[in-house]
Amino acid sequence: MSVNIIFKIAAVGILVSVLGQVLKHSGREEQAFLTSLAGLILVLFWIVPYIYELFETIKELFLI
Amino acid sequence: MEILQIAMIGIGAMTMAIYLKGVRPEFSMFISLAACTVIMFYIVTKLSQVFELFRYFQSLIPLEKDYLLVLIKMIGITYVTEFSVNICKDGGYQAIASQIEIFGKISVLAVSIPVFQALLSLIQEMFR
Numbered sequence: 493m494s495v496n497i498i499f500k501i502a503a504v505g506i507l508v509s510v511l512g513q514v515l516k517h518s519g520r521e522e523q524a525f526l527t528s529l530a531g532l533i534l535v536l537f538w539i540v541p542y543i544y545e546l547f548e549t550i551k552e553l554f555l556i
Numbered sequence: 557m558e559i560l561q562i563a564m565i566g567i568g569a570m571t572m573a574i575y576l577k578g579v580r581p582e583f584s585m586f587i588s589l590a591a592c593t594v595i596m597f598y599i600v601t602k603l604s605q606v607f608e609l610f611r612y613f614q615s616l617i618p619l620e621k622d623y624l625l626v627l628i629k630m631i632g633i634t635y636v637t638e639f640s641v642n643i644c645k646d647g648g649y650q651a652i653a654s655q656i657e658i659f660g661k662i663s664v665l666a667v668s669i670p671v672f673q674a675l676l677s678l679i680q681e682m683f684r
Contacts, residue, residue, distance in 0.1 A: 494594075495565055495594055497594070498565070498569050498587055498590045498591055499572075501583060501590055504583070505576045505579070505583030505586070505587070506579075508580060508583070528580070532582060535583065539589060539590055542590065542593050543589075543593055546600070547636075549597070549600050550632060550635075550636060553604055553632070554628055555625060555629060556629055556632045556633065556636075
């Protein structure tokens with residue numbers, strides 16, 4: 493529950509966009525799309541447990 | 557003070573999200589989602605202290621236990637609804653946001669049914 497997940501996501505975002513540009517200019521269009529997809533899924537794997545943990549604490553706090 | 561941390565988190569995430577909106581729109585949504593989650597965690601921990609105060613009040617006044625639970629549940633439902641509605645609106649999907657909002661309102665109404673029943677039965681007894 494710390495703040496560095498935001499910076500990790502930003503880093504992955506910038507990395508994916510740079511990689512995509514490089515791959516796009518070197519003619520490999522599909523690889524660019526695949527790297528952006530991979531970045532997306534990676535960030536999804538990071539963020540879903542965060543949200544799950546948040547909703548767990550909410551559930552036990554608000555007795556929902 | 558903690559509010560300074562929260563403000564820094566928000567502004568930092570906002571600047572990164574703005575940059576990424578031009579380059580990679582989906583990551584800007586992820587960043588706002590992560591920032592909302594982190595800030596919500598701080599809010600939930602702060603709110604649990606407030607609920608300790610509620611429990612202390614309840615031990616003083618001989619109030620029905622489940623009325624307080626209904627109140628807490630309502631706060632929780634509206635809070636989660638607000639959280640998800642704003643995120644959907646940020647992403648630009650008003651339709652999903654309005655659906656969640658409608659569901660939140662109806663579930664709050666559903667939670668508060670016992671309170672209405674108790675009130676109505678009380679009124680009936682008065683007029684008998």
